[in-house]
Amino acid sequence: MLIIAEKNLARRYWANLIDYFIIFSVSIGYIYIVGKPDYEGIYRVSGAPALLMPFLWFLYFPVAEAIFHQTLGKAAFNLIIISKDGEYASFGQCFLKRITDPLELAFWGIPAVVAITKTEQRTRLGDIFAGTLTVSSTSICKYCKSELTLTAKEALKQKFKCPECGELNEKYLMANTKTND
Numbered sequence: 001m002l003i004i005a006e007k008n009l010a011r012r013y014w015a016n017l018i019d020y021f022i023i024f025s026v027s028i029g030y031i032y033i034v035g036k037p038d039y040e041g042i043y044r045v046s047g048a049p050a051l052l053m054p055f056l057w058f059l060y061f062p063v064a065e066a067i068f069h070q071t072l073g074k075a076a077f078n079l080i081i082i083s084k085d086g087e088y089a090s091f092g093q094c095f096l097k098r099i100t101d102p103l104e105l106a107f108w109g110i111p112a113v114v115a116i117t118k119t120e121q122r123t124r125l126g127d128i129f130a131g132t133l134t135v136s137s138t139s140i141c142k143y144c145k146s147e148l149t150l151t152a153k154e155a156l157k158q159k160f161k162c163p164e165c166g167e168l169n170e171k172y173l174m175a176n177t178k179t180n181d
Contacts, residue, residue: 030052030056034052081097082135084133087153099126104125141165146162148163
């Protein structure tokens with residue numbers, strides 16, 4: 001069974017927008033606080049202090065995704081990062097997933113959009129490279145209508161036993177996604 005996250009695309013877009021707004025805002029603030037203006041009045045950070053910005057990116061993206069399985073933007077939209085094998089993504093996968101960020105950002109996200117529109121599972125280049133998926137972490141039981149938070153395996157396999165009513169839900173429709181067999 002294949003999860004096609006057509007409606008997740010909008011949530012993924014907004015989640016990424018939030019994430020990059022956070023990381024760029026922190027970076028700009030850091031440059032103005034720590035940086036020194038050059039002869040043209042442009043603030044610059046150089047030397048050892050300049051290493052903090054890539055370190056912040058590293059903490060915010062690969063480390064947060066490995067520990068919490070999501071960033072703040074993804075958490076706002078109930079999205080998680082999972083491995084294609086149905087487990088939570090490892091730190092190595094989360095790091096590999098972010099290797100393509102400079103390429104995607106340098107071309108204003110166009111490589112990511114092309115990959116998302118051309119791949120069956122609607123994944124960006126980093127996800128293809130790392131073997132990961134960004135999926136909804138919530139669903140609604142089709143029997144008792146309880147809203148539930150899913151594990152990585154449940155989200156990937158599209159099968160879960162509702163803890164409220166005890167019914168097995170198969171081929172469920174994840175919140176804001178559709179399935180394609």
